Amino acid sequence: METLFWVTGGLLALLWTWRSLDTAFGLPRIADITQPQWDLAAAPAAPRLTVIVPARNEERDIEACLTSLLALDYPDFEVIAINDRSTDSTGAIMDRLAAGSPRLKVIHVNDLPSGWMGKTHAMWLGGREATGELLLFTDGDTFFRADSVRRAVACLRQRGLDHLVLFPTMLFKYAGEKVIVSFFHAALSFAHRPWKVSDPKAYDHVGVGAFNLVRRAAYEAIGSYSAMRLEVIDDLRLGKLIKDHGFRQDVVFGLDLVRIHWATGALGVVRTLSKNTFAILRFSWTLVIGGSIGIAFLSLGPLAGLIFASAWAKLPFAIALAAMASLYVQARPVTTISPWYFFAHPLGACLSLYAIWRSAWQTSRRGVVWRGTSYSLDLFRKAAGKD
Known part of the structure; x- marks a missing residue:
């Protein structure tokens, strides 16, 4: 024995x-874009950005989310918010904010076509209406610091990337949330090496629902969200498709640039x-x-x-x-x-x-x-x- x-x-x-x-x-090989070298003023010819925000029954967080996005210091961007069949006041909040900002466009979904998940359909609609060269897919319960996108775009452009993920900062209310999240960080070390994401020969890929920044050309080349109609974990699938198609991908840290509260x-x-x-x-x-x-x-x-x-x-x-x-x-x-x-x-x-x-x-x-x-x-x- x-x-x-x-x-x-x-x-x-x-x-x-x-x-x-x-x-x-x-x-240590993963960049921290809160560092001074990434605090770059956006060039006058910075690519236009479209932020796509699907939401269903997010009345608690959607106003704070959209308000933080509209306060971004990036020079040329629009926000497309998709109200996916909400039964609460999510849609009304979106419309009220849109009335006060020309940057915000709202799409209301009343019926879900067969063969689609609600979220992937909303993402696809947002991508179809987007006018940006860069697309940022996020969630309706995510909160952005004003310089978050400017720093991320600077990193994406400087490194010649097609897809960049910014790991969000988790907000916690109770100790139990920390127990599970900290466990995952340790356990996932056996399944995922984020520092290898940029290596085209490595199997590692990445996608995070709070912050998937992708070039429109890459997004369209993988078939858009039409290729993920019935994908529950669409953020991870987006990252895998981008990596599998040979596009350049990477991940960065940035404490408090993007914040989410996962669950209570x-x-x-x-x-x-x-x-x-x-x-x-x-x-x-x-x-x-x-x-x-x-x-x-x-x-x-x-x-x-x-x-x-x-x-x-x-x-x-x-x-x-x-x-x-x-x-x-x-x-x-x-x-x-x-x-x-x-x-x-x-x-x-x-x-x-x-x-x-x-x-x-x-x-x-x-x-x-x-x-x-x-x-x-x-x-x-x-x-x-x-x-």
Whole structure:
């Protein structure tokens, strides 16, 4: 039994140390556009920008979102807000703001065509009406600092990019939200290397719903949102299509340039994850089971070994935990979450496993329910290439 502990602990120590070291060398390679070198005045001939904002029942946040966008210090831009069949005052708020600003155009969607997700249809409508050379796709609950877009466009142009993602700053109201978000930053180090996104030979790609800045030519070349009609995780899919088509892509940090509040409380985050986690796993029970085993082994194994192994056999498990803790320290400048949340890592793992299985179970039973609209699971399986 002691040999098994040494082998298992050694494997865990190796894996977590590998991810910790890779992250330590990789994260500093990601540009921080809050730095002075990116505070560039927009050139007189700066490309026209269209910001596309879909929203359904976002009356709580849409006014603050659009107001922050209209206050951007970028010289030539328009904002297209799409009211996607809202049953609250979202549309009325949009119309009121549009009456006071010529930069804001509002599109009201009353009926959803068959074969579309509501959000992807709204994005497609916005892209069709856009007049900008650059398109910024965002969400109706996102808040922008005045210089955010100017800095991002400067980076995109200087680096000759076709697609740029700015990681948003997460806003937190409760500790439970931090537990899950900090867990994800550590766990996702095994699945995603954002510093490799710009490498055309790497499999890594990126897309974030709060800030996807893309050249119109690249957007049209991938087939626009018409190629993602039934895509639940459209932001990630947009990034993958852009990377697969050979366009240049990168990601940047920028604390407080773009801010979002993802969900309220730990259970709120779980409910949010339950909407799209099965879609991220391409509606595959094989990936659900395999992913769950991987999360349990990697995230719960080190603590279990430290508890149950005897004497010196605890050492490799302790090394694994130390490497895991270092990821929380490294993430602090990006997430603003205290590294002490490392001690809640097992809880974050359990909540994430619950969210995965809740998403798979609910979606398998009743299909995809998104923003009050129900969709047959068969449609998504076919769209994901599953019969």
